[in-house]
Amino acid sequence: MMKAFSFLLLSAVLAHAEIRVMTDFEGGNAEVVTLDQAAGRLRIMPALHEGRGWPCWWSLKLEGVTAGQEITLEVQGQTKPFRPGNVLSASWCQPDQAVMSHDGKTWQQTAKAERTAEKVAVYKVKAEGTSLWLAWGPPFVPTTAEEVLAQVKARLGDEAERFELAKTRGGRPVNGIRIGKVDAPRQAWVNARQHAWEAGGAWVGRGFIEWIASDAAKDFRTRCCVHFIPIMDVDNVTLGAGGKEALPQDHNRDWSDAPNYPEVAAAQKRIAEIQARHGLDVFMDLHNPGASDRTPFFFGPFGFERMTGQQRVNYQRWIELAAASISGPLKVEPKYRFATYVKTDEERGRMSSGWARAHGGEGTISVTLETSWNTPHSTAENYMTVGGQLARALEAYLKELQP
Structure with a gap:
């Protein structure tokens, strides 16, 4: 009863x-x-x-x-x-x-x-x-980023150095990690989540840095120093805000001579130091595109068709290697797209890719990877697969560069 x-x-x-x-x-x-x-x-x-x-x-x-x-x-x-x-x-x-x-x-x-x-x-x-x-999609928050950075550091020990890029305007740390020797002959900078809502970019970043930290990349780490920031717009990611077209402007329009965001200013300073000491070989910014973009693609440099010399050779070789490496289930397009929706040279200049291109050397390439979010393949696991494939493309590209 x-x-x-x-x-x-x-x-x-x-x-x-x-x-x-x-x-x-x-x-x-x-x-x-x-x-x-x-x-x-x-x-x-x-x-x-x-x-x-x-x-x-x-x-x-x-x-x-x-x-x-x-x-x-x-x-x-x-x-x-x-x-x-x-x-x-x-x-x-x-x-x-x-x-x-x-x-x-x-x-x-x-x-x-x-x-x-x-x-x-x-x-x-x-x-x-x-x-x-x-x-909306698989969340990737600052706590997730902290776990990834801690695991990579624990795996690599002295091969990696964690650092705080800056404190945000909200007082939150923007953390990163450097893998490889500071004076390595090759230097790459990769950051994600300049637009807070684009969580897929952070998962791609996780797959990227975990491959860089893997046994498969041992030789790569002796030749290249990778500087990696998993989340740039920490404040808006924490709050669940979108970040895109924030006021006075979003992070990816803030790369001017007087940035609003401390983390952007700090990134500019570090990248300029890398260029001055060693030369920056690759700058990559990780994003997600629009709902109708069903395949990943790279935004390339305006004026690509008019480029000549080593700069043209490098950009062309990058897209060839990336297309061969990022082969599925989210397969990247084999040609660059161009951000034609940005109408002025002034705005292009304060986008991170444009700023890095202008402040790099003749051999520097600066690209933006847009990984599709609106497909049945757009899962955390597949984003990470893209990241690992991106890292292998970087390895192949830097191995081919002339000394």
């Missing part, structure tokens, strides 16, 4: 359990529009952080769900302008496949979203326990 009573009591508690939407964690972001407890139906839009760029990233935790319960998540675009007169298109916050996790650590893609006439993306998922995490 007591067991039956306990079962009925538990059933009553579960039947009246309330689903709670939580965003009070690193990278958390969601504004609840409606929540139907009985139907397990939740509608959200990315919360707007005033002045902090595009409202496109979302990440939330549901508590109070039950094992086997079907949850319907509806995602609509933010209705408020992120800048005066600018409301972001809903396509930026509605991936074909979002991601879900039952433990907050292991992520898998959802089924493909259904689209409504009202421009709402509908994801249907099933809980396995009392908690369920849902996000």
Whole structure:
């Protein structure tokens, strides 16, 4: 009798359990529009952080769900302008496949979203326990970056040196790692997440630096020094803000003579020192592109077709090696694209790739890798595969350079 009573009591508690939407964690972001407890139906839009760029990233935790319960998540675009007169298109916050996790650590893609006439993306998922995490893509937050850097340092010991690039305007550390000897004959700088919402770029970066730290790269590490920053816009990644077109400008438009962000100024200083001491061979910036870009690609230098001499040779050889190495499941396009949407030389000059190109030498190449996020292959594991393939392309490229 007591067991039956306990079962009925538990059933009553579960039947009246309330689903709670939580965003009070690193990278958390969601504004609840409606929540139907009985139907397990939740509608959200990315919360707007005033002045902090595009409202496109979302990440939330549901508590109070039950094992086997079907949850319907509806995602609509933010209705408020992120800048005066600018409301972001809903396509930026509605991936074909979002991601879900039952433990907050292991992520898998959802089924493909259904689209409504009202421009709402509908994801249907099933809980396995009392908690369920849902996000735009696999989250990569400063804590994740710290774990990666610590593991790489522990593996390599004296071969690697961790450093703090700068403190952000919010007082948070922007951390990096140097692998290889400071006076190595070849020098490469790689950074990710200048646009905070582009989490895939950080996963690519993780795959990249973990390959650099692997046994397969032992010889490479004797010849090249790699300087790596996994997250540049730490403040906005922490807050779950988009970062793109933040005020007064985003990180990737801040590479001027007087940067707004301490981490950009610090990166400029270190890169200039590398160039002065040894010469910078490669600068790479890791991003994610638009929703309709289904294959990864590199943005190359304006005027590429008019280039001559060693500079032209180097850029051409890089795209050939990268296309051969980044071979799938996210296969890179074999030709450069060019950021033609940037209309002025002034703005091009304060993009990181443009700044690095202008402050490097004749042999320096400066490129931006845009890894597709809106495909069934756009998972943490496949992003990391791209990163490993990118590292192997770098190894091949630097091995071919003349002394």
